[in-house]
Amino acid sequence: MDSFVFSYPTRVYFGEGSAEKAFKAELGQMGRKVMLAYGGGSVKRNGVYGQIKTWLSDAGKTVVDFPGIMPNPTYAKAQEGARLARAEHVDFILAVGGGSVIDCCKVISAQAMLDEDIYEMEYGARRFPAQGIPMGAVVTASGTGAEMNAGAVITHEEKRWKGAIFGTAASFAVLDPSYTLSLPMKQVISGAFDTLSHCMETYLGTPREPNLSDEMNEAVMRSVIAHIRTLLRDPQNLEARSELMWASAMAENGLLKLGKTTDFQAHQIEHQLGAYTDCNHGQGLAVIHPALYRHICPDAPKQFARLAREVWHVDGETDEAAALAGVDALARFIREIGLPTTLGEMGITDERTLRAVADTCNLTAGCCRQLTRDEVFEILKECR
Numbered sequence: 345m346d347s348f349v350f351s352y353p354t355r356v357y358f359g360e361g362s363a364e365k366a367f368k369a370e371l372g373q374m375g376r377k378v379m380l381a382y383g384g385g386s387v388k389r390n391g392v393y394g395q396i397k398t399w400l401s402d403a404g405k406t407v408v409d410f411p412g413i414m415p416n417p418t419y420a421k422a423q424e425g426a427r428l429a430r431a432e433h434v435d436f437i438l439a440v441g442g443g444s445v446i447d448c449c450k451v452i453s454a455q456a457m458l459d460e461d462i463y464e465m466e467y468g469a470r471r472f473p474a475q476g477i478p479m480g481a482v483v484t485a486s487g488t489g490a491e492m493n494a495g496a497v498i499t500h501e502e503k504r505w506k507g508a509i510f511g512t513a514a515s516f517a518v519l520d521p522s523y524t525l526s527l528p529m530k531q532v533i534s535g536a537f538d539t540l541s542h543c544m545e546t547y548l549g550t551p552r553e554p555n556l557s558d559e560m561n562e563a564v565m566r567s568v569i570a571h572i573r574t575l576l577r578d579p580q581n582l583e584a585r586s587e588l589m590w591a592s593a594m595a596e597n598g599l600l601k602l603g604k605t606t607d608f609q610a611h612q613i614e615h616q617l618g619a620y621t622d623c624n625h626g627q628g629l630a631v632i633h634p635a636l637y638r639h640i641c642p643d644a645p646k647q648f649a650r651l652a653r654e655v656w657h658v659d660g661e662t663d664e665a666a667a668l669a670g671v672d673a674l675a676r677f678i679r680e681i682g683l684p685t686t687l688g689e690m691g692i693t694d695e696r697t698l699r700a701v702a703d704t705c706n707l708t709a710g711c712c713r714q715l716t717r718d719e720v721f722e723i724l725k726e727c728r
């Protein structure tokens with residue numbers, strides 16, 4: 345296991361009814377003016393917005409609404425939010441939504457306190473923001489784990505790029521599984537697959553000698569797989585929703601990454617696919633993973649075989665055979681839970697788009713082997 349320093353900035357209020365507890369404890373630290381940021385309106389329809397607005401108003405806060413944060417939030421939207429936060433002298437930002445709303449707010453928070461463009465600062469000068477307007481997150485769609493880290497995933501439309509911008513981590517997060525009851529099942533499943541992807545991409549990082557982070561990771565993966573199946577049989581099952589919500593946070597709160605170097609190559613490809621097609625994140629991952637893993641599993645057969653045995657409960661006569669059996673089991677699971685298995689099913693058919701994605705996605709050091717751009721293109725063509 346590599347050396348590490350671990351500390352955590354986010355207080356988590358977990359469970360049904362936890363929002364009220366959270367607001368009672370946190371309202372005093374929110375200042376006078378609160379930006380209430382949300383997406384396209386789901387939080388108004390399911391009553392979460394109304395409840396929060398009442399708590400804020402009863403506590404004497406002035407509320408500045410910032411609606412309309414879209415799935416795959418854009419850089420322009422984050423800039424619009426930062427301008428509003430500055431103009432209104434907002435003391436606190438409350439993100440109410442899924443990963444997209446939370447990510448957009450992380451950047452709003454940091455950009456509002458900067459006199460320079462945050463993208464240019466991070467990717468040009470390689471400097472990162474040291475402060476931001478404090479923020480909190482109320483999670484209404486789980487999967488990304490965005491509420492427990494400072495990294496935002498943003499689409500910069502002008503640059504045809506989707507990737508990480510580091511902003512502000514939430515000082516507190518509310519995870520109430522009952523808030524996800526109104527989420528369309530398709531999104532519940534694609535979110536849960538995103539969690540599984542985070543786990544797999546972490547697990548396949550280095551070092552690969554047996555370690556506690558990987559053993560915890562195996563437990564999280566088995567839990568995600570089991571509870572996706574439970575929810576598909578019984579969509580209202582709050583226990584399964586709770587487990588998926590906590591697994592989502594666990595996969596991205598750093599615990600599973602302790603002592604490991606991760607690589608997230610599937611994510612790098614999917615994000616750039618998102619930049620070109622605005623596709624759903626979890627669905628894109630579901631299509632890319634099996635094809636990518638067929639390419640790289642011969643380079644780390646032991647770890648892929650362990651994944652097969654411990655998580656998918658399949659085996660083979662050799663590690664190489666077990667590794668492939670595990671990738672087949674993953675592909676079967678994706679079909680079983682109704683996620684797309686081809687890019688065609690997602691409406692992505694243009695070969696030039698695939699070439700552009702391959703030519704512009706971030707190539708990582710490689711959890712198993714560094715891919716070439718041509719190989720990424722091959723993988724994407726196999727996904728058609």
Ligand code: NZQ
Nearest residue numbers: 383384385386415416442443444484485488490497526527
């Ligand atoms: O906009 P509204 O009307 O709220 O509708 C949203 C949106 O259409 C809807 N929704 C959310 N909660 C709901 C609800 N509908 C009914 N009831 C509810 N309770 O769900 C739709 C999708 O929301 P979105 O926030 O886009 O989904 P998700 O949480 O999957 O976030 C995806 C974004 O997060 C990024 C992805 O790339 C993508 O941009 N990621 C962020 C990560 C991070 N910060 O750590 C890591 C991930 O790997 C990922 O890249």
Ligand code: ZN
Nearest residue numbers: 488538542611
């Ligand atoms: Zn993800």
